[in-house]
Amino acid sequence: MATAPDTVRRLRLGAVYAGVRDRNPKAAAARSLADAVASRVPAAGLLPDPQVQLGFMNYALPALRPMDRLGMVQVQVMQMLPLGGKLPLSGRIASHQAAAERERAADVAWELRTRAAMAFYEGWAAEQGIAIATGTRRLVQDIARMAQSMYEVGEGSQADVLRAQVETARMTEEIARMEAMRSAAAARLNALLDEPATATIGVAVLPLFPAVVPPVDSVFGMALRSRPMIRAGEAEVAAADAMALRARRELIPDLVVGVQYAQSNAEMGTDRMGSLMLGASIPLWAGRRQLKWRDEADAMRAMSAADFAYMKADTRGRVGQAIATLDRARRLVDLYTATILPQAEAAVASAVAAYRVGRVDFMTVLDNRMTVSRYREELVKLQAEQGTSWAELEMLAGRELFDPWSVSTPSGRNHD
Numbered sequence: 103m104a105t106a107p108d109t110v111r112r113l114r115l116g117a118v119y120a121g122v123r124d125r126n127p128k129a130a131a132a133r134s135l136a137d138a139v140a141s142r143v144p145a146a147g148l149l150p151d152p153q154v155q156l157g158f159m160n161y162a163l164p165a166l167r168p169m170d171r172l173g174m175v176q177v178q179v180m181q182m183l184p185l186g187g188k189l190p191l192s193g194r195i196a197s198h199q200a201a202a203e204r205e206r207a208a209d210v211a212w213e214l215r216t217r218a219a220m221a222f223y224e225g226w227a228a229e230q231g232i233a234i235a236t237g238t239r240r241l242v243q244d245i246a247r248m249a250q251s252m253y254e255v256g257e258g259s260q261a262d263v264l265r266a267q268v269e270t271a272r273m274t275e276e277i278a279r280m281e282a283m284r285s286a287a288a289a290r291l292n293a294l295l296d297e298p299a300t301a302t303i304g305v306a307v308l309p310l311f312p313a314v315v316p317p318v319d320s321v322f323g324m325a326l327r328s329r330p331m332i333r334a335g336e337a338e339v340a341a342a343d344a345m346a347l348r349a350r351r352e353l354i355p356d357l358v359v360g361v362q363y364a365q366s367n368a369e370m371g372t373d374r375m376g377s378l379m380l381g382a383s384i385p386l387w388a389g390r391r392q393l394k395w396r397d398e399a400d401a402m403r404a405m406s407a408a409d410f411a412y413m414k415a416d417t418r419g420r421v422g423q424a425i426a427t428l429d430r431a432r433r434l435v436d437l438y439t440a441t442i443l444p445q446a447e448a449a450v451a452s453a454v455a456a457y458r459v460g461r462v463d464f465m466t467v468l469d470n471r472m473t474v475s476r477y478r479e480e481l482v483k484l485q486a487e488q489g490t491s492w493a494e495l496e497m498l499a500g501r502e503l504f505d506p507w508s509v510s511t512p513s514g515r516n517h518d
C-alpha cells in the first residue's frame with residue numbers, strides 16, 4: 103500500500119473531525135438554535151406579567167378637572183395566578199424541549215462528522231488508487247519494453263507490443279479518472295470544513311481500526327444510552343407527556359387578584375380608598391377550545407411515542423447493517439492480504455519468468471499483472487468501506503469507537 107511522502111502534509115482523520123466540529127457553519131447554526139431554545143426555559147415557569155392601570159375618574163368636561171366630591175385618581179394592579187400546577191408544567195415542557203434541541207444539535211454534529219469521514223475515506227481510496235494505477239502503468243511499460251525487445255529479435259509478436267501500449271493508455275485514463283474522484287472528495291471535505299473548494303487538504307492517511315467488531319446488542323445498547331437522536335426522542339416524549347397533562351388542567355380556572363388605590367379631594371382634605379378584587383377565568387368555550395387542546399396534546403404525544411419507537415427500530419436495523427458490512431469488509435481484507443494478493447503476485451513473477459523463455463504467451467503475463475492491479479484496488483475499496491462502516495457505527499452509537507488520530511501501518515501497529 104502506498105504511503106504519503108515525508109515532504110507532503112499528512113491529513114489524519116482526527117484533524118478532519120476537529121475541523122468540522124469547530125468550523126462547520128451548519129454545526130454552529132444547530133448549536134445557536136439550541137442556545138435560543140434554552141433561553142426560553144427561565145421564563146417558562148414565571149407568572150404572567152402583572153397589569154397596572156391608572157384611572158382618572160369623574161372629570162368634568164371640557165375643563166378636565168375633577169368634579170366636586172366625585173372626581174378621583176385611582177391606581178389598579180392585577181395579577182393572574184394560573185392554578186393546577188400549570189406553571190411548573192410549562193417549565194418542564196420548556197426544559198424537555200431545550201434538552202431535545204441540544205441533542206438534535208449534537209446529532210447534526212455526528213451527521214457532519216460521518217459525511218466528513220466518507221469524503222476522507224473516498225479521498226484516501228482515490229490517492230491509493232492513483233498510486234496503484236501509476237505503479238501498474240510503470241510495470242506494464244516495463245513489460246511493453248520487454249515485448250518490444252523480444253519482437254526485435256524475432257521472439258515476440260507486434261500484437262504483444264500493441265496490446266501493452268493499449269493497456270498503458272488505459273491505465274493513464276484510469277489515473278485521470280481517479281484524480282477527478284480525488285478532487286471531488288477534496289471539494290466535499292473542504293465544504294464541510296468551510297474552506298475554499300481548491301484549498302489543499304494534505305494526503306489522507308488511514309487510521310488504525312479496532313481489532314474486534316463489537317456485537318450488535320452492544321452497539322445498540324450504546325445507542326440507547328448515547329445516540330443524540332434517541333435522547334432527543336426521549337426528551338420529546340417527556341415534553342409531550344407534560345403538554346398532555348397541562349392540556350388536561352386547562353379546564354381549571356385561573357385566579358385573578360387585584361388591588362386598587364384611589365384618592366379624591368374633599369372639604370376636609372384628601373379621601374383615600376383601597377379595594378381588593380378577586381376573579382377567575384371561565385372556560386365558557388371548553389368544548390371548542392380546552393378540550394380540543396387536550397385532543398391535540400394527545401395526538402402529539404402519540405406521534406412523539408411513535409417517532410421514538412421508529413428511531414429505536416431504525417437504529418437497531420442500521421447497526422445490524424453496518425456491522426454486517428464491516429464484518430464482510432474485514433474478512434475480505436484479511437483474505438486479500440493473506441491469500442489472494444500473495445498468490446497473484448507469485449503468479450505474475452512466474453508468468454514473467456516463463457515468458458522470457460517462451461513458455462507462456464504475452465497475454466498471460468499481461469492478464470496476471472492486471473489481475474494483481476484489480477485485486478489491489480479492491481483491497482483499497484474494502485479498507486475504505488471499513489472506515490465508512492466504523493464512522494456510521496460511531497454516529498449510531500453516539501461515541502468514538504477508536505482513536506481517529508492513529509495511523510495504520512502495513513504491520514497494523516500504531517504510528518505517530
